[in-house]
Amino acid sequence: MNAKLQSIPDAMGRFGLFGGRYVPETLIEALNELTTEYEKACKDEAFQQEFHRYLNEYVGRPSRLYFAERLTKEAGGAKILLKREDLNHTGAHKINNSIGQALLAKRMGKKRIIAETGAGQHGVATATACALFNFPCRVYMGEEDIRRQKLNVFKMQAMGAEVCPVTTGSRTLRDAVNEAMRDWMSTVGDTHYIIGSAVGPHPFPWIVRDFQSVIGKESREQCIAQTGKLPKVVVASVGGGSNAAGMFFPFIHDKDVEIVGVEAGGRGPKPGGNAATLSHGAPGILHGAFSYVLQDTDGQTADVHSVSAGLDYPGVGPEHSYWKDSGRVKYTNVNDEEALAGFDLCSKLEGILPALETAHAVVEAMRIASKLTKDDVVVVCFSGRGDKDCYEIARVTGESLE
Amino acid sequence: MNAIDAAFERLKIGKKKAFIPFIAAGDPDIESTKELAKTLAKNGASIIEIGFPYSDPIADGPVIQAAYTRALNKGLKIEHILKAIAEVSQDLEKEKILVPFVAMVSMSIIHRFGKDKFIEGCLKAGFSGLIIPDLPVEESLEIAKDLKKSGLSLILLVTPNTPKERALLILSACSGFVYCVSVSGITGERDKIPEELLKNLAWLREQTPLPLCVGFGISKPEHAKVLRDHADGVIVGSAIVKHIETAEKAGLPAVKTAIANLAESLVSALNS
Ligand SMILES: Cc1ncc(COP(=O)(O)O)c(C=O)c1O
Numbered sequence: 001m002n003a004k005l006q007s008i009p010d011a012m013g014r015f016g017l018f019g020g021r022y023v024p025e026t027l028i029e030a031l032n033e034l035t036t037e038y039e040k041a042c043k044d045e046a047f048q049q050e051f052h053r054y055l056n057e058y059v060g061r062p063s064r065l066y067f068a069e070r071l072t073k074e075a076g077g078a079k080i081l082l083k084r085e086d087l088n089h090t091g092a093h094k095i096n097n098s099i100g101q102a103l104l105a106k107r108m109g110k111k112r113i114i115a116e117t118g119a120g121q122h123g124v125a126t127a128t129a130c131a132l133f134n135f136p137c138r139v140y141m142g143e144e145d146i147r148r149q150k151l152n153v154f155k156m157q158a159m160g161a162e163v164c165p166v167t168t169g170s171r172t173l174r175d176a177v178n179e180a181m182r183d184w185m186s187t188v189g190d191t192h193y194i195i196g197s198a199v200g201p202h203p204f205p206w207i208v209r210d211f212q213s214v215i216g217k218e219s220r221e222q223c224i225a226q227t228g229k230l231p232k233v234v235v236a237s238v239g240g241g242s243n244a245a246g247m248f249f250p251f252i253h254d255k256d257v258e259i260v261g262v263e264a265g266g267r268g269p270k271p272g273g274n275a276a277t278l279s280h281g282a283p284g285i286l287h288g289a290f291s292y293v294l295q296d297t298d299g300q301t302a303d304v305h306s307v308s309a310g311l312d313y314p315g316v317g318p319e320h321s322y323w324k325d326s327g328r329v330k331y332t333n334v335n336d337e338e339a340l341a342g343f344d345l346c347s348k349l350e351g352i353l354p355a356l357e358t359a360h361a362v363v364e365a366m367r368i369a370s371k372l373t374k375d376d377v378v379v380v381c382f383s384g385r386g387d388k389d390c391y392e393i394a395r396v397t398g399e400s401l402e
Numbered sequence: 403m404n405a406i407d408a409a410f411e412r413l414k415i416g417k418k419k420a421f422i423p424f425i426a427a428g429d430p431d432i433e434s435t436k437e438l439a440k441t442l443a444k445n446g447a448s449i450i451e452i453g454f455p456y457s458d459p460i461a462d463g464p465v466i467q468a469a470y471t472r473a474l475n476k477g478l479k480i481e482h483i484l485k486a487i488a489e490v491s492q493d494l495e496k497e498k499i500l501v502p503f504v505a506m507v508s509m510s511i512i513h514r515f516g517k518d519k520f521i522e523g524c525l526k527a528g529f530s531g532l533i534i535p536d537l538p539v540e541e542s543l544e545i546a547k548d549l550k551k552s553g554l555s556l557i558l559l560v561t562p563n564t565p566k567e568r569a570l571l572i573l574s575a576c577s578g579f580v581y582c583v584s585v586s587g588i589t590g591e592r593d594k595i596p597e598e599l600l601k602n603l604a605w606l607r608e609q610t611p612l613p614l615c616v617g618f619g620i621s622k623p624e625h626a627k628v629l630r631d632h633a634d635g636v637i638v639g640s641a642i643v644k645h646i647e648t649a650e651k652a653g654l655p656a657v658k659t660a661i662a663n664l665a666e667s668l669v670s671a672l673n674s
Contacts, residue, residue, distance in 0.1 A: 012540065022509050022536045024461040026561045026586050028568070168467055174458065181460040186587035188563065285510040286458065288536070298480050299514030300457040 013202020092384030118173030120152025122196030197240025201288030212246025264306030353386030420635025428473030463590030491528030531555030592619030
């Protein structure tokens, strides 16, 4: 294993081979400006304090690290601890990044915010931050997702955001990112694009990872305080990779801690049937970065599938590709059926409804825990709550909430 | 001499400006692409840009994006494009029509297809240069070397918000011509030529001997009339693709007539 893993991207915005900037020239200046401002903000005590003040007082941090007794018993091995990002304001980890980037936008004197969203969690988090900091906000969302996630559309609009339907291409998250980038190309002067995961051109993957790292930092301290030691294994779900990057990064140099990322296995390994980019993809370019991607032999982005809208993305953040190839993090996947069963089990045993994304991580954590001893600890990033998925789960299990 | 350099040499001698139309390969189908390329070549095109359809073209507006989607939905592959352009190149050569082709292609495609294989394919097909709209100059150094070895031009873009220092770096890595983007934004028709653009062109003119061609939003003879005194050519995309969009309903002959007329009006506006 690589002993000296990079903590920050190099001058070309790369983690090892991965990352960089594959975007039109029009965006380069905005990305340079963002990099410079972010570097300053990192060293600015006042900025960091303001960020953490909002995380604590508005988001409700630190989130709990909760000992899931009945899941632990069910798995029959290691202790399972849930890092409760679902208890954050707006119900998921996404708000950590949205608050951080909104503060950056304010610092840069930007007047307007845009964002993309798939299931709507990042859209809601960004609409929230924009209400809080008084930014006009436009959220790009695939027509298909708007139909599936009416509640989140309502929430965004209630907070004053404009939800802009994307009718191009696959009409899902991937095209929402394209559309947000196009908007940004015409508005770079006064607009900041709050990207929703640890993806995109440099410096976005780095910034998002940093703003989400509060998850891993708190978990690490809480785990030591509660159990007297570091976890044996840390687990998180991987869509674009923001909750996972935030959870993993503070543990990367703890060489005895195993780290496992869980992707969407969907209906199975056949092309188009899953969104397990690191398991089934290959290095390529998507949305401005060089990273693993699901594409055909001509470089056309593949269709993907997952029951969980937040994992249904054909790319992944470049730092995960770096961690994968260096061997530091192991990436696996959990399929639709297993994730739905995990949702059920977690709800029934703990009285906590996980988001379907989160359910993927819970399933893998239980598998891992079952092979360890009761002295071991497995920490899971419980990235979000399941309310948003109730309609979809009812639909696929043949019930109706109408 | 590279065919693009030669084309500008000829234009210079004839005191003419370049008309560079863009079409999306495979729209409405690859056979039609051959026909349309020939129509443009015979109606005053100085160079022809062939867009390689990509599933996620972030620099493109709705018109070109829709053309790409149409082409990909019909199962268009890179090999089909290379084969079609090879055939057109041969046909034009037989008729002694000298119009170089430039590939407009995403780095996503080049990388996955294989850089060396792609360059070789372009050479065989008769392409003379590449425009890679999502490859900023910093990332272009490696492929620039390979292209140079192969005798292909690498046409880079300068935008209104490119700082001067950076523009110089771009100019030093660029060959064939400089793609001067008229506005900050995506491809698509626009009404007016921004004042700022003319100033930028004047500045660029002092920095480089390379031809300056303006694209993004150029659609009308009036644009060409303004630009002919400030640039060496214009690139026209969406306005042409919009005609091709009607191919299904109107039929290919009608589209050919329409783009021939548009080409003629632009060429005469550029050179009158
Ligand atoms: C609750 C939850 N978990 C995980 C994800 C996956 O995103 P990421 O991989 O960026 O954390 C999402 C995305 O919408 C989400 O809402």
